[in-house]
Amino acid sequence: MLICENLVLKRGSFSLHANMTFDAGKAIALIGPSGAGKSTLLDAIAGFLAPVSGRLLWGDVDLTDADPGERPVSMLFQDNNLFPHLSAAQNVGLGLRPDLRQSAEDATKVAAVLADVGLAGFGDRKPSALSGGQQSRVALARVLIADRPIVLLDEPFAALGPALKDEMLDLVRSKLVSAGKTVIMVTHDPSDARHMADLAALVADGKVSPPLATDHLFADPPPTLKAYLG
The missing domain is CATH 3.40.50.300 (P-loop containing nucleotide triphosphate hydrolases)
Structure with a gap:
C-alpha cells in the first residue's frame, strides 16, 4: 500500500x-x-x-x-505529455528506454501495447496526425509498457x-x-x-x-x- x-x-x-x-x-x-x-x-x-x-x-x-x-510511479498528465517530433511508437518506447535505443524485442513490445489500446498500425504517426482520443491512448500505452505499480x-x-x-x-x-x-x-x-x-x-x-x-x-x-x- x-x-x-x-x-x-x-x-x-x-x-x-x-x-x-x-x-x-x-x-x-x-x-x-x-x-x-x-x-x-x-x-x-x-x-x-x-x-x-x-x-x-x-x-x-x-x-x-x-x-x-x-x-x-507513472503519471498521465492533462496534456498527455507527448513529444510532437516523435512518432507514437517512439513516444510509447520512452516508457521502456528514455534514450530510445530500442532493440527488436523492444519494438515488438511497443507494437503489442499499441495494439492493446486499439492503435495497431498507428506506430509511425506523429501526435499531430492523431485525434485527442488517440493521443490519450498513446499516453496510456506508455504507462502500460513502463509497468510500474x-x-x-x-x-x-x-x-x-x-x-x-x-x-x-x-x-x-x-x-x-x-x-x-x-x-x-x-x-x-x-x-x-x-x-x-x-x-x-x-x-x-x-x-x-x-x-x-x-x-x-x-x-x-x-x-x-x-x-x-x-
Whole structure:
C-alpha cells in the first residue's frame, strides 16, 4: 500500500496535510474544489514536490527522498505529455528506454501495447496526425509498457467528450486496475469517480481525507463535499 504518514506539503502560502493510506490494486479518485491540493498531492507522490515533513512509503520502502525516476510511479498528465517530433511508437518506447535505443524485442513490445489500446498500425504517426482520443491512448500505452505499480492520473481525459472519456476510463480499469496497479485519479467530476474508482478521497480545507467506498462517499457526503457538489 501507499502510505502518506503525516505528510505536510507547501506551495507558497498553501499547505496540505495527508495522513492516510491508498490500498494497493485499487482505483482511488481524489475529488474536491479547484485549488484544494489534488494535483499537489500527485506531485508529491511522483517526486516533483518535496514534503516539508512526514514520510511517503510504498509498503516498507521509504520514497520520501527518492528522485522521480527512482519511484515505482507513472503519471498521465492533462496534456498527455507527448513529444510532437516523435512518432507514437517512439513516444510509447520512452516508457521502456528514455534514450530510445530500442532493440527488436523492444519494438515488438511497443507494437503489442499499441495494439492493446486499439492503435495497431498507428506506430509511425506523429501526435499531430492523431485525434485527442488517440493521443490519450498513446499516453496510456506508455504507462502500460513502463509497468510500474503506481499510476497517477492528473485529469488526462478532461478535454475529451463524455463518451470518449468513459471509454478511456474503461481502458484504465481493464488494463491497469485489473492488472493490480494502484491508480490515483484527480477529478472534478463525480461521474468520473463513480465510473472508475473503487474508493474516493475528499481533498478540501487543507487536508486529504481517508478514502471511502465511492458510492458511500457520494451517498452521504460530508458538508464540504455537499457544498462543492451543489
